Amino acid sequence: MSERKPKPPRDDAELAARVEAETRPAPWTPEDRVRFREGVETRVARRARWRARRNLALAGSLALAAAAALFFAGRAALGNTLARSGSHPMSDPAVIRPFKIEVPDSALTDLRDRLARTRWPDQIVGAGWDYGTELAFLRALCDYWRTQYDWRAHEAALNRWPQFTTDVDGERLHFIHAKSRHPDAFPLLITHGWPGSIVEFQKILPLLTDPTAHGGRAEDAFHVICPSMPGYGFSGPTHSRGWDPERIARAEVEIMHRLGYVKYGAQGGDWGAIVTPWVARVDPKHCAGIHLNMLLVIPPPDAKPEALSEAEQKRLAYSNEFNASGTGYQAIQGTKPQTLAYGLTDSPAGLAGWIAEKFRAWGDCPDGDVLSAFSRDELLTNISVYWFTGTINSSTRLYYEQRKSAKLAIASGKIATPTGCAVFPKELYNAPRAWAERHYHVTHWSTFESGGHFAAMERPNEMAADLRKFFATVR
């Protein structure tokens, strides 16, 4: 108990602020919200039953002639009451259920067995990575995966974060809900991309949720929500057509609403940077700001690349090179993903080869050394998530669905939500700021000396600092 006499407030605003702080209850947890809604539903049902009984009692107590008429009225009233009660979600798909990752031992044994029996392709001597994933690298990685990699340790690390599932739009969606111990933390929705997963955010989560333990301030804290996108990882394969970025954004917004967040921020890279603008588009009243670490824009019709700065021209040249030589995967995933899926779903080595090459090509890997940017365990935990959940097929369908819907949030007018952009030099698409400002209300722009496509993994400290800085302006 404090021995110091509190100072009187300077003015009415300070007085009100002190009263507010001292009467504010603890924020809701997901469990609070579910318990509260169930309580409301119970009361709604109880009231409906009570009204039905009252209607019947009323009908029975009246004279015969009148009773005949009122009986049918009572029946009608009862019918309506029950029908309406039945329409309420008493067995509610919106329920948020706790979730733990528990891969069965049989799946681990099967993985090791398949890895041991891999039939390896040939490779031209000295070809390195010129033709795609290098044979020697992949053999070593798969050998480590089979003999030393400890999935159980990484499973336990992932399970340190509270995880949940909830049914949205006909699919079960999985998400991490890492609540900060700081009560005024700002809710932040982070969306991954392909071939990423929630594994990308393991290093940045502690920095965002517990800033005071990592050199930050309590007012920088975030409650972080990381969904596994529909069709990805622990959300499992999707079961219907049409899961394009807009639909994914709507599902994520639904999760945020179910969690009770009425003001939040959203962040994304890769597909997350395409889904996140949709979040701002479909939920502008509640989404207070978006932060992107990949900037895909529609170049202006009168674009004059020569008028751009040297750095901007360099970044554009990087994107053009990627478009020319690095997008074969988009063509196959966008046109015949099912055909690709048989091999990748059956062979862990095939899957690792398909995914690891992207981490090497897209990360900031000096001299092409992928292990200088990502540890073997990081790579394999992400690949294992795809493997154990059998979601490489449904994950690649996103490219197909995007081609089919051909919709972009930025195509239908400027997004008014304040937008922060983090520009890492090895990012695949980094539009010039002037081009980005045609689509976004850019209020924050940061450029970094190093780092690539998987910024939360590669540069977690810089990324966390940038998120704190930008969201401080909108929280």
Place this chain on the structure above:
Amino acid sequence: MSSRESQGALELLGESRARELPSLEAWVAVHGERAVRIASRFVRGDRAAAEDIAQDAFARAWRALPRLRGEAELATWLYRVVVNEALSHLRKQKLRDGLVALLGPERPAGAPSRDPTLRARIAAALDTLTANERAVFTLVHLEGFTVEETAQIRRRAVGTVKSHLHRALAKLRRELATRWEERP
């Protein structure tokens, strides 16, 4: 609720305007926490009592939904019921407090305060406000409603709300200034 179920529920309401209204779950998602928070500010952070008040208000408002004209009216109605129920609870609580011994069991607290004596002082100061003063002070200064919104929720004229607000602030200033001069 899936979009199919949601659609079915709306059709059952038989109101074309009902299409503009949210599902129960969405409505709870948007207003639930705030409703509980408002209630909790009247009941000294007694979470169970606050949830009880808010749940009852939701259930009553849900029944009234077909009669209401849209989300805005629904929200105004809901918060009106929450405030009225909370004030009613407060009146009953004060009656009970007058009857039980002075050293009754401690009420459950909300979020822990850095200075528990300050929390107690503020709770006591709030108890000196009339029902109207407390309601408008809570809605405007603690929950961020505008004076106009507060007037709608309380079904009072804007001038009346301003006058209650003025008196509430003057009382709190006086009460807290006095109390802050005392040693803890």
